[in-house]
Amino acid sequence: MTDAPKAAAAGRAQMKTELPERFRDYKHVWVFIEMERGQVHPVSWELLGEGRKLADRLGVELAGALLGPAGPATEAAVREAVSYGADLVYLVEHPLLGDYRNQPYAEAMTALVNTYKPEILLLGATTLGRDLAGTVATTLATGLTADCTALAIDGEGSLAATRPTFGGTLLCTIHTLNFRPQMATVRPRVMAMPEAEPGRQGRVVRHAVDLEESRIVTKILDFIPDLSTNKVRLAYADIVVAGGLGLQKPENFRLITDLAEVLGAEYGCSRPLVQKGWVAAERQIGQTGKTIRPRLYIAAGISGAIQHRVGVEGADCILAINSDAGAPIFDFAHLGMVGDALTILPTLTEAFRRHLAVDRLAG
Amino acid sequence: MNIVVCIKQVPDSAQIRVHPVTNTIMRQGVPTIINPYDLFSLEAALALRDMTGGTVTVLTMGPPMAEESLRKALGYGADRAVLLTDRFFAGSDTLATSYALSTAIAKLAEEAPIDMVFCGKQTIDGDTAQVGPGIACRLGLNQLTYVTAVDGLDAAAREITVQRRSEGGVQVLRTKLPVMVTMLEGSASIRRGTLPDLLRAARAPITVWNAAAAGIEDVQRCGLRGSPTVVKKVFAPKPRAEKAKLIDVKGRRDGEIAADTLAALFAALPKLEGDLARQAVQA
Ligand SMILES: Cc1cc2nc3c(=O)[nH]c(=O)nc-3n(C[C@H](O)[C@H](O)[C@H](O)COP(=O)(O)OP(=O)(O)OC[C@H]3O[C@@H](n4cnc5c(N)ncnc54)[C@H](O)[C@@H]3O)c2cc1C
Numbered sequence: 069m070t071d072a073p074k075a076a077a078a079g080r081a082q083m084k085t086e087l088p089e090r091f092r093d094y095k096h097v098w099v100f101i102e103m104e105r106g107q108v109h110p111v112s113w114e115l116l117g118e119g120r121k122l123a124d125r126l127g128v129e130l131a132g133a134l135l136g137p138a139g140p141a142t143e144a145a146v147r148e149a150v151s152y153g154a155d156l157v158y159l160v161e162h163p164l165l166g167d168y169r170n171q172p173y174a175e176a177m178t179a180l181v182n183t184y185k186p187e188i189l190l191l192g193a194t195t196l197g198r199d200l201a202g203t204v205a206t207t208l209a210t211g212l213t214a215d216c217t218a219l220a221i222d223g224e225g226s227l228a229a230t231r232p233t234f235g236g237t238l239l240c241t242i243h244t245l246n247f248r249p250q251m252a253t254v255r256p257r258v259m260a261m262p263e264a265e266p267g268r269q270g271r272v273v274r275h276a277v278d279l280e281e282s283r284i285v286t287k288i289l290d291f292i293p294d295l296s297t298n299k300v301r302l303a304y305a306d307i308v309v310a311g312g313l314g315l316q317k318p319e320n321f322r323l324i325t326d327l328a329e330v331l332g333a334e335y336g337c338s339r340p341l342v343q344k345g346w347v348a349a350e351r352q353i354g355q356t357g358k359t360i361r362p363r364l365y366i367a368a369g370i371s372g373a374i375q376h377r378v379g380v381e382g383a384d385c386i387l388a389i390n391s392d393a394g395a396p397i398f399d400f401a402h403l404g405m406v407g408d409a410l411t412i413l414p415t416l417t418e419a420f421r422r423h424l425a426v427d428r429l430a431g
Numbered sequence: 432m433n434i435v436v437c438i439k440q441v442p443d444s445a446q447i448r449v450h451p452v453t454n455t456i457m458r459q460g461v462p463t464i465i466n467p468y469d470l471f472s473l474e475a476a477l478a479l480r481d482m483t484g485g486t487v488t489v490l491t492m493g494p495p496m497a498e499e500s501l502r503k504a505l506g507y508g509a510d511r512a513v514l515l516t517d518r519f520f521a522g523s524d525t526l527a528t529s530y531a532l533s534t535a536i537a538k539l540a541e542e543a544p545i546d547m548v549f550c551g552k553q554t555i556d557g558d559t560a561q562v563g564p565g566i567a568c569r570l571g572l573n574q575l576t577y578v579t580a581v582d583g584l585d586a587a588a589r590e591i592t593v594q595r596r597s598e599g600g601v602q603v604l605r606t607k608l609p610v611m612v613t614m615l616e617g618s619a620s621i622r623r624g625t626l627p628d629l630l631r632a633a634r635a636p637i638t639v640w641n642a643a644a645a646g647i648e649d650v651q652r653c654g655l656r657g658s659p660t661v662v663k664k665v666f667a668p669k670p671r672a673e674k675a676k677l678i679d680v681k682g683r684r685d686g687e688i689a690a691d692t693l694a695a696l697f698a699a700l701p702k703l704e705g706d707l708a709r710q711a712v713q714a
Contacts, residue, residue, distance in 0.1 A: 102598075109598055168597060169604075170564075170574045193560075194598050199576045202564025206529060211659035214525075214559035228663070234556055235444040241664040285573050289592065290603035306706075332710045349617060356555075363700055374668070385699045387692070388675060397675075403695050404675035405688075412680065412688070419689030424711035 087246060094248035097123040098186040100177070101134040101149050101157070102196055104168050105291070106141035110261065110304065111192030113152045115254060117262030118219055119190055120153035125221045131186065132157040135176050137166045150270030152262055157272050158184060164279045167288050168196050174203040176277045181208060183275065186249045188227050190219075193253035205251050211244030212251040217258055217378070227252065236355055236374040257303050257359040257382060302351065307333035308362045308383075310353055311341065312376075314369020314390060314409055318346040323413040324368065330420045336360065338370045354379035366416075368409040372397025389413070432485035432586065434476045435536050436509065436549040437566070438469040440493050440500035441556045465500045469551035470507075470621040471614040475581060476549045477508050477622065483586050485546070486510040488539060492520055492531055498637055505632035506624040513539070517641040522655030525557075529565025530652050531645065536570060538646040546589075548572060548611045560613075567611035575604060576613045 099119045102109040116132065123130035132149035136142040138161040146157045160176045177200065181189065189204075191197040193215050205212035213229035217239070220228045227250040230241045244250040302308065309331065311324040321341070328335040336353040337346070353360055355375040361382035368389040370376060377400055380386065388401035389409045398404045405412055442461045465473075473489070480487050489504040491497050492515040501512035515535050523531065536545060548570070550563030560576075567574040577596040582603070584591050589608040594601050596615055624632070642650050651657060678691050697704045 104598060107599060167602070174568075195577045195596055196598060198560045199564060199574065202525070202561040203568045203574065205561065206526065206565040206568040209526065209659070211661075212525060212559075212561055213660060214561055231558075232668075233558075233665075234442070235558075236668070237444070237448075239666055239668055240662050241666075242660050243663050244659050245661055247659040286575075286604050286606040288602060289605055291597075291600055292594075292603070293600035331707065355558075364696065364703065385696070386675075387696065398677075399674060400671050401675040402699060403692075404677045405680050405692065406677060407680035411685075415685040415689050416692060419686075419693055420707075423693060424707060 087248075091246075091248040094185040094187045096128045096131055096184075096186050097126065097188045098131045098133050098158075098181075098190065098249070099149075099154070100189065100191040100197065100200070101132045101145060102192050102194060103134060103136045103142070103145050104196060105166060106136075106139075108145050108148065109192055109194055109196075109256070111194060111197075111254070111256040113148070113264075114256070114259040114261055115190045115192060116149065116152040116154055118254070118259045119188075120262065122188060122219060122221055122227070123155075126187075126225060128187070129155040131155065131184075133177065133180055133189075134158070135160045135162075135165045135173060137161065137163045146270075146272055148264070150268050151264040151266050153265075153268075154270055156270050159272055159274050160277050161274065162277060162279050164281060164284065167291065168199075169284060169286050169288065170199055170203055171284050171286065172279050173200050174207065175279070177204050178207050179277055180275055181249060184273070189249040189251045191251070191253045193255040197253055201251060201253050208247075208249070210247040210249060210251060211242075212253070213242045213244070214253050216252045216254050219252060219254070226250070232355070232378055236378040255359050257361040260361070260382070302334045302336055302353075303358045303360055305334035305360065305362050307331050307364045307366075308336055308353070308360050309333050309366045309368075310336040310338065310370060311368050311409070312338035312370030313340050314371075315341075316369075316410070318344070320410060321346055323410065323417070327366065327413055327417045327420070330417050330424065333362075333364075333366075338373075338376050367397060367401070368413055370397060371395050372400065432479055432483045432546045432584070433543050434480060434485065434487045434547045434549060435539060435545055436469070436473050436476045436487060436489050436504070437532055437562070438473065438489055438491050438500060438504060438551065439466045439554050440464070440491060440497040441466045441554055444555050463496075463499065465503055466551050466554045466556075468553055468555070468614075468616060471616055471618050472549035472551055472612065473504060473507060473509070474619045474621045475578075475612070475614045476547070478619065479547070479581065479584060480510075483584060486543075488513060490532065490535060490539075491515065492523070492528060492535075495639075498639075501637055502632045502635075505635050506629045507621055508624060508628050511638070512635070513638040513640060515640050515645055517650075517653075519642050519647075519650040519653045522658060523653060524658035524660045525559050525561040525565055526659055527653050527655075527657035529562050529569060530657060531642070531647060532562065533566045533569040534647050535640060535645040536566065538640075544609075546608045546610075547591075548609070550611065550613050552577065552613045552615060563611055563613045570609075570611070572609050572611040573606040574611050575606065577615050578612055579615050579618055581612075 218230040365383035553560035
């Protein structure tokens with residue numbers, strides 16, 4: 069999005085517009101179920117939880133859209149989608165849909181949308197989802213709102229997609245008024261994981277597409293899986309301990325990893341530590357790093373800039389340790405300690421170690 | 432290789448402030464920069480040109496002052512710069528932006544075929560990551576996003592091999608030119624411009640196109656009118672109602688501080704103590 073003159077944009081939004089005739093039969097809420105190499109990305113389940121609320125509000129059905137090769141992984145994904153709230157799953161099975169490539173995926177998704185006409189289509193803002201969403205939205209010439217942090221239905225039944233803009237300093241609510249489907253992407257962990265309901269019943273609608281390797285220009289020569297699964301673990305960790313510039317020296321980052329180890333937690337950091345090369349990029353938390361949603365987030369020597377804040381607000385409890393009582397992090401932390409992280413961190417590590425050693429003896 | 436690199440001039444968002452009363456962005460005095468993600472793509476494009484010959488054209492859509500960012504890019508070594516500017520473009524969303532840019536690229540291709548288009552992974556002000564894929568889709572370019580490294584370019588076979596970041600690993604992909612590539616941050620940092628390039632950048636002519644000159648026949652597809660998305664509301668994030676509950680630290684002994692902290696945490700998260708204990712026993 070370019071920075072539109074917002075006043076003008078808002079002005080246009082006031083104009084009452086009728087949905088063009090050709091879009092009147094677009095109905096139901098869809099979630100793209102992102103399966104790659106047999107693995108469903110959990111963001112798909114998070115989106116089903118959100119999609120369920122939108123569908124209930126509209127009084128329509130919630131559908132998953134799943135692309136993949138026939139087999140047990142795909143069947144399991146269908147069952148799981150239903151357990152997380154889908155009323156039905158549109159399924160395209162084809163051997164060429166095991167690995168992600170833009171062309172066959174975009175063809176299959178576009179065909180599904182044109183055939184079954186959803187009013188809303190949600191995708192995860194992952195490397196796959198963003199790659200695919202741009203192509204599908206352009207092909208369908210419809211609106212796409214990226215990286216939403218809140219989704220709602222307004223009084224007229226239109227999707228109100230709220231997203232941060234200008235690095236989180238402002239939020240804006242965006243609508244796609246005259247086009248369908250209304251598309252939106254959401255980053256992993258921004259929405260809560262819904263409860264699965266294992267016995268839930270749903271339908272499967274199979275759709276055949278015509279794909280041939282000879283027609284797909286891009287070839288996959290190799291796939292090198294990540295050795296550490298750290299990336300996923302940080303985003304999905306139950307406890308996260310993170311440090312910022314307040315740690316002052318790279319060697320002090322050990323105070324963070326020590327506490328994380330005792331708590332069985334993952335560790336992370338603010339952006340400057342990545343820029344300085346103290347910590348690997350995949351450990352960065354925030355707008356341009358990972359969004360986390362742990363039960364407990366401990367932030368030491370982090371000021372709480374808006375770009376950091378947007379990545380951690382989903383935490384159940386935030387404990388901030390900062391020497392400056394006026395640091396913005398105390399505006400959104402639940403618990404705070406005003407003091408020197410370099411002495412408080414080892415104290416906490418030791419206290420937890422002792423507390424848990426007692427448990428270990430007792431256990 | 433004839434390469435087009437799409438860049439965007441953005442406000443340095445580290446310095447953006449919101450007016451406390453009107454909730455509008457206070458732009459006065461905020462410096463502008465080339466979108467940092469674009470620089471990784473520009474560097475990759477320059478490196479490929481250095482290897483194979485050809486030209487790098489930087490293209491931007493924006494207000495007249497966006498010329499500044501084009502000169503900066505020329506200083507890094509780009510050969511030519513095109514500024515797409517017209518009041519019809521104001522308020523473009525990603526769909527309208529990719530329409531205008533792809534039309535301009537098609538216009539450039541009339542002079543000499545374009546082999547590659549590079550875009551930034553995303554911008555820091557809009558963050559959508561959708562303009563690159565939009566351009567690829569409109570021009571029928573093979574799409575390579577989140578590229579971490581270009582492994583090889585076979586000009587004769589017109590094939591490119593890259594590593595692409597995917598969720599669970601790295602895909603090694605080979606595809607045919609023409610392509611649209613977005614580079615991942617950290618792939619290679621932008622070079623320092625050479626003195627001759629810097630001197631040239633200051634004086635080089637910049638091609639300025641309005642919508643008509645870029646070959647856009649239907650201005651209804653540009654700007655606010657051509658954008659299917661509509662911004663209905665802009666507002667500041669709501670501050671949390673309560674401030675953090677502070678645990679006393681000053682002048683107290685470590686043991687007391689630690690005991691208070693654990694107690695406060697276990698009170699805030701009732702299941703935490705038991706879960707940690709279970710984990711400790713298993714360890
Ligand atoms: C486009 C853009 C994207 C960005 N994305 C991200 C992102 O994803 N994630 C991110 O984190 N940032 C991001 N940033 C950067 C962000 O704006 C802040 O600059 C950054 O988060 C600050 O990091 P920090 O809190 O570690 O450092 P600082 O802001 O320097 O804060 C250090 C803090 O440590 C405290 N301190 C100092 N000494 C001690 C001590 N001994 N004990 C305890 N506390 C101490 C200080 O009081 C201060 O509050 C982004 C910025 C931009 C412009």
